Amino acid sequence: MMLRIPRRGFAQVLALIVILMINRLVSPQFFNLHLQDGRLFGSVIDVLNRGTPVALLSLGMVLVIATGGIDLSVGAVMAIAGATAASLADTHSLPVVLASALAVGLTCGLWNGILVAVLRIQPIVATLILMVAGRGIAQLITEGRIVTFTSPDLVWMGNGAVLGLPTPVVIALGMLLVTAAVVRGSALGLLIEATGGNARASELSGVGTRAMILSVYVWCGLCASLAGVIAAADIMGADANNAGLWLELDAILAVVIGGTSLFGGRFSLVLAVAGALIIQAMNTGILLSGYPPELNLLVKAVVVLAVLLAQSPRLGDLSRFTARWRRTKS
Amino acid sequence: MSDFSAPPATRPALLDIRGLSKSFGTLKALDGVDFTLGEGEIHALLGENGAGKSTLIKVVTGVFARDAGTVRLAGREIAPRSAKDAVDAGIATVYQEVNLLPNLSVAQNLFLGRQPTRFGVVREGEMKRRARALLLDYGLDIDVGAPLSSYSVAVQHITAIARAVDLSARVLILDEPTASLDRHEVEILFNVMRKLADRGIGIVFVSHFLDQVYEICDRVTVLRNGRLIGSRDIADLPRLDLIRMMLGRELAETTHERAASQPDTAREVCVSFKRYGKQGYVAPFDLELRCGEVVGLAGLLGSGRTETARLVFGAERADSGEATIDGKAIKLNSPRDGAGFGFGYCPEERKTEGIVADLTVRENIVLALQARRGLHRPLSRREQDEIAMRYIRMLDIRPPDPERPIGLLSGGNQQKALLARWLATSPKLLVLDEPTRGIDVGAHAEIIRLVRELCDQGLALLVISSELDEIVTYSNRVVVLRDREHVEELKGDAIEVSSILAAIAADTAPAREVAS
Numbered sequence: 001m002m003l004r005i006p007r008r009g010f011a012q013v014l015a016l017i018v019i020l021m022i023n024r025l026v027s028p029q030f031f032n033l034h035l036q037d038g039r040l041f042g043s044v045i046d047v048l049n050r051g052t053p054v055a056l057l058s059l060g061m062v063l064v065i066a067t068g069g070i071d072l073s074v075g076a077v078m079a080i081a082g083a084t085a086a087s088l089a090d091t092h093s094l095p096v097v098l099a100s101a102l103a104v105g106l107t108c109g110l111w112n113g114i115l116v117a118v119l120r121i122q123p124i125v126a127t128l129i130l131m132v133a134g135r136g137i138a139q140l141i142t143e144g145r146i147v148t149f150t151s152p153d154l155v156w157m158g159n160g161a162v163l164g165l166p167t168p169v170v171i172a173l174g175m176l177l178v179t180a181a182v183v184r185g186s187a188l189g190l191l192i193e194a195t196g197g198n199a200r201a202s203e204l205s206g207v208g209t210r211a212m213i214l215s216v217y218v219w220c221g222l223c224a225s226l227a228g229v230i231a232a233a234d235i236m237g238a239d240a241n242n243a244g245l246w247l248e249l250d251a252i253l254a255v256v257i258g259g260t261s262l263f264g265g266r267f268s269l270v271l272a273v274a275g276a277l278i279i280q281a282m283n284t285g286i287l288l289s290g291y292p293p294e295l296n297l298l299v300k301a302v303v304v305l306a307v308l309l310a311q312s313p314r315l316g317d318l319s320r321f322t323a324r325w326r327r328t329k330s
Numbered sequence: 331m332s333d334f335s336a337p338p339a340t341r342p343a344l345l346d347i348r349g350l351s352k353s354f355g356t357l358k359a360l361d362g363v364d365f366t367l368g369e370g371e372i373h374a375l376l377g378e379n380g381a382g383k384s385t386l387i388k389v390v391t392g393v394f395a396r397d398a399g400t401v402r403l404a405g406r407e408i409a410p411r412s413a414k415d416a417v418d419a420g421i422a423t424v425y426q427e428v429n430l431l432p433n434l435s436v437a438q439n440l441f442l443g444r445q446p447t448r449f450g451v452v453r454e455g456e457m458k459r460r461a462r463a464l465l466l467d468y469g470l471d472i473d474v475g476a477p478l479s480s481y482s483v484a485v486q487h488i489t490a491i492a493r494a495v496d497l498s499a500r501v502l503i504l505d506e507p508t509a510s511l512d513r514h515e516v517e518i519l520f521n522v523m524r525k526l527a528d529r530g531i532g533i534v535f536v537s538h539f540l541d542q543v544y545e546i547c548d549r550v551t552v553l554r555n556g557r558l559i560g561s562r563d564i565a566d567l568p569r570l571d572l573i574r575m576m577l578g579r580e581l582a583e584t585t586h587e588r589a590a591s592q593p594d595t596a597r598e599v600c601v602s603f604k605r606y607g608k609q610g611y612v613a614p615f616d617l618e619l620r621c622g623e624v625v626g627l628a629g630l631l632g633s634g635r636t637e638t639a640r641l642v643f644g645a646e647r648a649d650s651g652e653a654t655i656d657g658k659a660i661k662l663n664s665p666r667d668g669a670g671f672g673f674g675y676c677p678e679e680r681k682t683e684g685i686v687a688d689l690t691v692r693e694n695i696v697l698a699l700q701a702r703r704g705l706h707r708p709l710s711r712r713e714q715d716e717i718a719m720r721y722i723r724m725l726d727i728r729p730p731d732p733e734r735p736i737g738l739l740s741g742g743n744q745q746k747a748l749l750a751r752w753l754a755t756s757p758k759l760l761v762l763d764e765p766t767r768g769i770d771v772g773a774h775a776e777i778i779r780l781v782r783e784l785c786d787q788g789l790a791l792l793v794i795s796s797e798l799d800e801i802v803t804y805s806n807r808v809v810v811l812r813d814r815e816h817v818e819e820l821k822g823d824a825i826e827v828s829s830i831l832a833a834i835a836a837d838t839a840p841a842r843e844v845a846s
Contacts, residue, residue: 185708186705186706186708187700187703187704187705187706187707187708187709188705190693190696190697190700190708191700191701191705193686193688193689193693194686194689194693194697197686197687197688197689198682198683198685198686198687200682200683201682201683201684201685201686202686202697202701203664203665204643204645204665204675204677204683204684205665205669205697205698205701205751206665206666206668206669206670206698206701206702207666207697207701208666208701265686265688265689266688266689
């Protein structure tokens, strides 16, 4: 089923290639790689590595958006999970630290899921609650300080390498495979797309739409907590105020760039991750170019506009109209 | 606004519509419809869902552009392109859901966009005074400074009407204005309507309450399947004839082969309902559905047909009575429960409750089966392809492309795909709500043929239709509903269009004991 990508993802792959080529023009060493202490270094690796948190977030976000929802709390969940991991890191073993952080993420996801699926609160408002409260919770965990740690195991999750690739990249790749296996290997993918496409019709066909919606928020929370652990491991500390700040917006953007409509329905996991990489490739490119990083936001805005225009049904009508017009003229 | 005088005896035509047509794709929503509204006339526009009432209104009020025909208002041809154009021309519409601003005051709603001002400042006092005077004219003495939402729906309706008429309306269209009003409120509304008619305003009254039509209207126009069936003076039109106009189809283009009338006991009972009902939804009913038998549900719009179907499938939860399969009581609390017992349901609202437009025909067909199998037992792509192709061939779904998004198919083919969705689950009972609604003639006949075939294969079917000759063709039994109550059950040779019409039209009181 994942083989659909070549047809559907053409625009995204093309965009990624174009941006990488521009980066190559800006910085001739862009594609250079070198091995040091058993780990690959280079700008491309940097794009992958820096893109990991948003890629992980987008894996959860794409499922939520496919059901017609949205999760604004993922940045805050990152902060909570990072704070949890950081405060346990020097006193507990890595499995315990990881399990605790992920359990926190699951709980957050469950909270959102119950608000949306059971209490039927609008997703944007329901997840706004945790978006606001989450940073407070994270600060309570860190007691208002930036908690640092030295545990080599946790540091490895942010800065280590597996077969030459940075650990975060391997983790994100692993999550992509796991998510794809769960979603496309079971009937979950179809039932999520049906729920997002027409919840009423799906329910009348016997689909447990409530369970679908609940489960995607739980998965989204889980992905966010993993991203939070990696972000904390990367800087060897947890900053409750800034960890994952605004990343929910990047994740939503990645999903939209990946061609999933905010109205729900059809989704693609791989293209959502590609969207995250496109965003990161732009970020890195602007940094390498020496332009002020403020420009980043403008460039991002232009990309969003381009993507939304490309998806606009009105514009589609317009192009069909002009095509018909041209046909009748000739 | 100058001629408040009583209308002359021969009412001059105020709104005159000739040969109005409008198509959506291949479906003719309006086909050469004529409609004439006189000055000071209250004119009922009747027809079942999909008859073309809303399309007619929307063309007249400029929401849709017409394909053909003319609309004359007081002799002058008009072609409104937007709702505002229509209002400017003098045609105002008040919909069932009042489209005013509930958080603003009554006075503000009345004068929104044309508030009396002095030096650019709204004169609240003047506005309230005028608003009060305006509503007093309608027999409403209320505090116009209070928010609109603090008043009953009737007051909101009258406010909407007052605003519309004050914007110099000469034609007032009321779309189901009484649907959410109680008896007393209806009376208030009718008084207002009579007053307006006395002033010479022409009123189009869309409603499915025939009692009210007989009470308030002068004339009635009936549409069916986008065609004009006729316009009559209500005084010369017996109720039975009116219902026949709405439901019956005189021309018999197909010779009806009556369903074989086997004795009831020969068939196995699939599911039975005892005193099953829900308060305020549909009155408790007894119903036995047998394998290899079609039960037709007949009645007017709003009589409780769809409600019965939803209770039977489990889309709505009953609050009284019990449902049993083989003598064992079952719980039908959700569509999931219904699907689990081998029931299927094709709802009337195909677009909003049936298809998932973005998904392919294949995905739409396997949806119910996959939902029943559960997450952990996914149908492989090959199985999905096989199932989809089998039903595409069996039901002749066109184009025969399982990968086409179902939203791009015609209504008839979407309906067939929805049938396929349930057939793929090998159901015991299929509930079909208006399976032939909005479908072109060819597909129409095919769906009817399918219903018979499914029945012969041993399925139990519960079918709702507004087309009585259709019901007569395939039903072994017909349950007639009126006012959310099952009032009569017809069997065998008693199933005739005329007997169904008689049961629908019968006056409420004496027919009740028949149901028990």
